[in-house]
Amino acid sequence: MGELTMVEAVAMALARALDEDPDVVLLGEDIGRDGGVFRATAGLLDRFGADRVRDTPLAESAIAGVSVGMAAQGLRPVCEIQFMGFVYPALDQMLSHAARLRNRTRGRLSCPMVLRAPYGGGIHAPEHHSESTEALFAHIPGLRVVIPSSPVRAYGLLLAAIRDPDPVVFLEPKRIYRAVREEVADDGAALPLDRCAVLCRGSDVTLVSWGAMLTETLDAADALSAEDGIEAEVIDVCTLKPLDAATIRASVERTGRCVIVHEAARTGGFGAEIAARLAETALVSLLAPVVRVTAPDTVVPLLKLERHYMPAAADIVAAVRRTMEYA
The missing domain is CATH 3.40.50.920 (Rossmann fold)
Structure with a gap:
């Protein structure tokens, strides 16, 4: 068990999910070769290959839409939006499709996808990099909204989100990505969702x-x-x-x-x-x-x-x- 920052705990949870379930796929802008803007996916391309850790064009609507399609066909996509302030082009896909797929198909299909996004202020970022608009997603029936506050909770809640059969918006407070360290065991144990x-x-x-x-x-x-x-x-x-x-x-x-x-x-x-x-x-x-x-x-x-x-x-x-x- 090692002391990890939150972003390291996120990376460890993603690696665990990729390792234990061949249906898990990561996609997003610069997440492969560059390891993500905050390095949350660093090293995963080399370890799991380009079929499972996929760089995408700069197109948030397409990232979310492709993830909905993957999830509907049995995969478990985990897509990354670089900053929450860039998520708005993806809202239509999340609100109109991801959140409604189970209801629309009367339970025949589910949408086991996770949309990850660093969110919040406090890092002296430029415009559109510091938004905290979690209430937009919380208002929509059919979406879970999960926000960790420590490395331990980031690891356990992200694993739970990836394993959930329905869409989860997973917002990572970037101000504390590297501000605190905790001992985090890479034991694959998820923390329960829907609990304070x-x-x-x-x-x-x-x-x-x-x-x-x-x-x-x-x-x-x-x-x-x-x-x-x-x-x-x-x-x-x-x-x-x-x-x-x-x-x-x-x-x-x-x-x-x-x-x-x-x-x-x-x-x-x-x-x-x-x-x-x-x-x-x-x-x-x-x-x-x-x-x-x-x-x-x-x-x-x-x-x-x-x-x-x-x-x-x-x-x-x-x-x-x-x-x-x-x-």
Whole structure:
């Protein structure tokens, strides 16, 4: 067992999937010879050959569309979109075809494909390289949306996504691709989809987040404990769709307060869905309004303003303190 970064854990999961299942095929721009823009597929072309690790033209709609066709005929394609900001040409294929194939054929066909994309800000990238538009996919029936927050979860959740019989959008927070290392066993063990992970226990407030923002959320939980004596329970959503609302609700029923954190723009962000679920199912348990800490409703700025755009641990701490003012 070695200590790996998240991008190394992704690469290891892809290699494991290719090795254990001859139907798994990787495709995307520059994923073969160059090993991907973040090197998540480095070395896989030499190991598994060009038939299974395929470079494609710069054509996101074609990448997704070919993957749907492969999946319908029994393969398990894992396609990569270089950055989430380039995924929009592929939306029609994912929304109109991948998500509907099982329903359209009354169960005769399924679509066991994974669409991988690095997403999120924080790396001083140019325009269209820092989007966090996961709510677009979470809105569509028939698509799973999975977002890991650590190397261990990246490995286990990606294997689960590849083995799933239906389409999965797997979004990898590139800001933490190399920011943390964990011991990851290459044992082929998948983590369960559709479940939240409780990262730390607390009795005063529930903090809910996913992806790279778990870094700031955990930092905020530590600061609240040290400075205010507030013990926060931190939940990693992991799978946005289908949402494990029961785990979040059970936590809020214990703590009475909830702060939701995401780096996507505020309006229509997935945090609003979680807040609505809590209003419907846990209203009598809430001691304070649910608070969202998000990015503003603006285009992701270029690098000089990026730190003003991204939610910070101090913003989360301030939000929690506001919720604690309610009796």
